[in-house]
Amino acid sequence: MILVSSCLAGLEVRYNSTHSLNKEIHKLVDENKAVTICPELLGGFSTPREPAEIVGGDGGDVLDGKAAVIEKxxxxxxxLYIKGAYAALKKAKEINASVVVLKENSPSCGSSMIYNGEFKGKKIVGNGVTSALLKRNxxxxxxxxxxxKDFL
Ligand code: SF4
Incomplete structure (x- = not known):
């Protein structure tokens, strides 16, 4: 089973109540090959919410107490971001996820790039909080x- 970011499956759960629909990922959910998760909603946020970025590092640094997630x-x-990350980890283990496909650039879900904490649209290499926790586990x-690119 595959775990995917809810917004990629077309659910309007992003901070601004939009989605990031990817038709291939939506199809996997339709075919019961993937299940959705939104770490930020699991952490206790609702939609819409303020945008947030990691300040002082990436998700790994947040888990180590060296960086913070700050709203605009x-x-x-x-x-709340850490709470959501642990909830996502629990879900990934429950369904024995073979792979977790998460939305790039998000402070939760980014897995290679995130925004740099200045709210100016600049990205840096790094993990979101959920990606960092999942990878560590x-x-x-x-x-x-x-x-x-690699799996379909
Ligand atoms: Fe999508 Fe992840 Fe942000 Fe939820 S936390 S809206 S799943 S990128």
């Missing part, structure tokens, strides 16, 4: 771009 208005929401995580 300045509120520290690190704990031996779960295979890839972006939707890599999944479509």
């Amino acid at each position: 208005s300045g509120k520290d929401v690190t704990e 031996g779960v295979k995580v890839i972006s939707e771009e890599k999944f479509l």
Whole structure:
């Protein structure tokens, strides 16, 4: 079974109530080959919500207490992001996910690139909080771009 970011399957769960539909991933869900997860909703957020970025590092640094997840208005929401990451890990283990396909660039789901914490649209190499936790626990995580290129 594959675990995928809910927004990739077309669910309007992004901070601004939009989705990031990828038709191939939606098809996998339709065919019961994949199940969806949104770490931010699992962490306790609702939609819409403020955009947030990791400040001071990446998701691994957040898990190590060296960086924080901050909303655009300045509120520290690190704990909710960590809570969502652990919920995603629990789900990945429950379904024995062979691979987890997560939306690139997100502070939760990014698996190779994230925004740099300045809210200026600049990206850096790094993991979101959920991707970092999953990888640390031996779960295979890839972006939707890599999944479509290498797995389909
Ligand atoms: Fe999509 Fe992940 Fe953001 Fe949820 S947390 S909206 S699944 S990128």
